[in-house]
Amino acid sequence: MSRLATPTAAAGRRQHLGRDFSRLWSAAAISAIGDGVTIAAGPLLAAQLTDDPRLIGGVSVAFTAPFVLFGIPAGLLIDRVDIRKALVRVDLARAVLLAVLTVGILGGWGGLPLLYVCMFLLGVAEVFCRNAAQVLVPYVAPESGLSTANARIMAAQEAGTGFVGPLFGALLFSVAVALPFGVDAATFLCSALLLARMRRTRPAQPGDASGVLPQMLAGAKWLWRHHLLRSLALLSCLINLAGSAMLAVLVVHSNVVLGLSAFGYGVMLSCQAVGAVLAARIAPLLTNRLGREGALVATAALIAASEAVLATVPSPYAAGAALALFACGTVTWNVVVVVLRQTLVPRHLLGRANSVYRLIAWGGLPVGAAAGGFVAAEAGTPAVFGAGAAVMAVIAVILVRGARRQWITRAVQAQRANEAAGDGPAPTGPGSTDTGPAEHPGKADR
Incomplete structure (x- = not known):
């Protein structure tokens, strides 16, 4: 049977995905609240220590540098370990790290250097956990519910x-500077407890005799030969560049341009939850109505x-x-794109290809x-957002051209043909039916 998850009219209906998925979802939700607390409190702490937008950024x-430095090694590790046990250990480590930052702030030695170090190590953990959770989803949720499962976790x-985290984080920061980071440590402890109660997992996989470097390169070679996933990854790089620039200077924009307090900044950040919850409900239906290509153009x-x-x-309400x-x-x-990766990539390579x-x-x-x-230091925060809008407009045009060629549909059809022939998931090559926008090799997920 093909393991490709096809959008259906029932995709938006409520599905029961099992007790283990519920625990995974609960762990993701609780730790996400803690992440939101730190996302709001970290820049606020930096802004209290300096007024230089470059140092605040x-x-x-x-936090994001580890995504580049440790992505591939994390993927190899994920393909070799028991994912549930590894997630529990990483959550415990993150709790200890945030406890150290909390003590440092209370002790008066929690300045920018300690904040940078902690954010860097939290980023290292995030690289592993986000990748590992996506690899684990197909093992704890039914194949027919992959779109719904991923949508619920992302929401x-x-x-x-x-929403909850930034709002709570800004409020806690106004009470005591160290309090948000201590609360985040507690959320990781709760997440570890929930994950430890899961029964199903992706068990440790045996390595092979080819060595560490060839094993890491195997995932890279597979992904790079797959025109569709390669193009989506490159476009995502541009999307993340624009989005990261926006979020990095948002605290400066809220203070200087919008005149918001620390709590007002948290309220503004919380507006993201409205869109996220809405997307969790409509994403499967939107994909069913517009197709994968149309859904990406719309996003x-x-x-x-x-x-x-x-x-x-320049209005807080508009922001x-x-x-x-x-x-x-x-x-x-x-x-x-996550469902596409989970269904197109061979499972023994999923961690490495994902990374x-x-x-x-x-x-x-x-x-x-x-x-x-x-850019904000030289030209102001509106210039950062304007540049991001221009980048996204270009990406939308590229996606429209790809949609006209049905590049995702053709890649999925080629995948089904491979599975029907008994070849299993395989990358599309130069002579395949994947006619993704090869003329745009430097553009393509988040």
Whole structure:
């Protein structure tokens, strides 16, 4: 039987995905709330220590740099370990790390260097956990529910990091500077407990005798030969570059341009949850109605519109609406491309191919965060958002051209043909039916 998850009219209906998935979802939701607390409190702490936008943007650079540095090694590790046990250990390590930061702030030695180090190590853990969770989903959720399962997890993550967490984090920061980081440590302890109660997992896989480097390169070679996934990864790099630049300077924009307090900044960030929750409900239906190609075009247009609003309308209400549009677009994009990866990549290569994909896609995050800080320092925050809107407009045009050629549909049809022939998932080659936009090899997920 093909393991390709095809959108159906029933995709949006409520599905029961099992007790283990419920625990995985709960762990993701709780830790996401903690992440949101730190996402709001980290820049606020940096802004309290310095007024230089470049140093404030350095918080985002420190958190996202591991996505580039450790993506491929993390993928190899994921393909070799018991994922559930590994996730439990990483959550415990993150709890200890945040406890150290909390003590440092209380003790008076929690300055920018310690904040940068902690954000960097949290980024290392995030590289592993995000990849590992996506690899684990097909093992704890039924094949027919992959779109729904991924949408629910992403909605929980966006609602936690975009609504409950930032709102709570800004409020806690106004009470005591160290309090948000201590609360985040507690959420990781709760997440570890939930994951430890799961029964199903992806067990440790035996290695082979080819050595570490050839094993890491196997995932990279497979992904790079697959025109569709390669193109989506490259486009995602550009999307993340624009989005990361926007988020890196948002705290400066909220203070200087919008005149918001720390709590107001948290409320503004929380507007992302509206779009994220909406996307979780409509993403499967939108994909069914417009197809995968049409859904990706729509998400690029939403993100471009959100950046344009931030660049041109200096209103807190408009900024909140723009962030809701941004979250709706990114969650819908992620639902489409994550399901494609989970169904097109051979399972024994999923961790490595996922990590290479993320290495390419997330490579834009630290670059965008750094660029956003420098552009904001020289030309102001609206210039950062305007540049992001221009980048997203170009991406939307590229996706329209790909949609006209049905590049995703043809790749999926080729995949089904391979599976029907008994070859299993295989990359598309130069002579395959995958007619993705090869004339745009440097553009393509988040």
